Amino acid sequence: MSFSGNVVLVTGAASGIGRETAKHFAKHGAALAIVDKDELNLAETECRDKGAIDVLQIRADFRNQPQVESVVDKVVAKYNRLDILINNAAEWRLGHLQTSSVEDFDLLFTVNVKAMFILTQKAIPHLVASKGNIVNVSSLAGLYPLDGILLYSMTKAAVDQFTKLVAREYAPKGVRVNCVHPSFTRTNITRYLLACNYRRLKYMMGWVSNELHVLFRSTRAGFSYVDYLVNWLYVRFTSTTTLEQLFRRNYLVFRSMIRVKLHRLTLTELIVNIDLASTGLLGEDLEKFQESMVDAHPIGRLGTTEEISKAILFLASDDSSWTTGSNLVVDGGRALTMK
Structure with missing residues (x-):
């Protein structure tokens, strides 16, 4: 050729x-x-x-x-x-x-x-x-x-x-x-996952300023801004999420919260990380998702x-x-x- x-x-x-x-x-x-x-x-x-x-x-x-x-x-x-x-x-x-x-x-x-x-x-x-x-x-x-x-x-x-x-x-x-x-392919799976989060991230960036006053009120009431933001994101973007499902998924959120502490993320970075955590696609979770796609391909x-x-x-x-x-x-x- x-x-x-x-x-x-x-x-x-x-x-x-x-x-x-x-x-x-x-x-x-x-x-x-x-x-x-x-x-x-x-x-x-x-x-x-x-x-x-x-x-x-x-x-x-x-x-x-x-x-x-x-x-x-x-x-x-x-x-x-x-x-x-x-x-x-x-x-x-x-x-x-x-x-x-x-x-x-x-x-x-x-x-x-x-x-x-x-x-x-x-x-x-x-x-x-x-x-x-x-x-x-x-x-x-x-x-x-x-x-x-x-x-x-x-x-x-x-x-x-x-x-x-x-x-x-x-x-x-x-x-x-x-x-x-x-x-x-591995390349376009990553692109696909970013696309999955695009609309939610877009809306979050537009809405977050309107929610900050509630954020501050929740802080005074004894909740951390991470606690509030996590719950707010779930309510906003997972319309079928029950309280039981919310707690069941918290281990992903806690992982995100730890990373926020370690890396001193900005508010925008925090939102992005929590949103990705809510779909289980941070770090090794992305690799696990990619591997799960292998089963859909008979070649293996x-x-x-x-x-x-x-x-x-x-x-x-x-x-x-x-x-x-x-x-x-x-x-x-x-x-x-x-x-």
């Missing part, structure tokens, strides 16, 4: 699957354009160390349409061509129908769907000229109804249909379009970003030259357990 002479555009390349994919293209001789809203210096260094012919950094926030529209122009201005587009950038949010906001809907569809549409639309004339190809990074959530990630799943289902329609339209013009469907372990990136490279390579409109599931067999 060689990508020597090819220009490859990878979005979401600062970390995770995108960064690993960029490194693998670099190893096989590609010239790269790496795109992210976050810092890309480390990713560029790693790509150059792996042997990339050249690396172009593009900082772009995919919530900003003009920034998205400028990406392909910058790539072509530098390299005068484009051979492969990897649409990887995406946002997560946790939520069901009644707990998902219109703001989250707009964010996820803007980043996960609209930006992909714009990039592909801008890139397609150059891909037709080079007889290139596109690999879209979807998710198992695009194929199966996974609880708790309604909006994210909707966007990935859109990615899947987009892949098939564009593949059908551009196959006669020599452009292949495929899609890879990962299950959890979580995937790695390297394994996902190799699947992406296969679809982008001449080894899959007779493959278009395909959904390549890379999930450790998890789909076999879905009902």
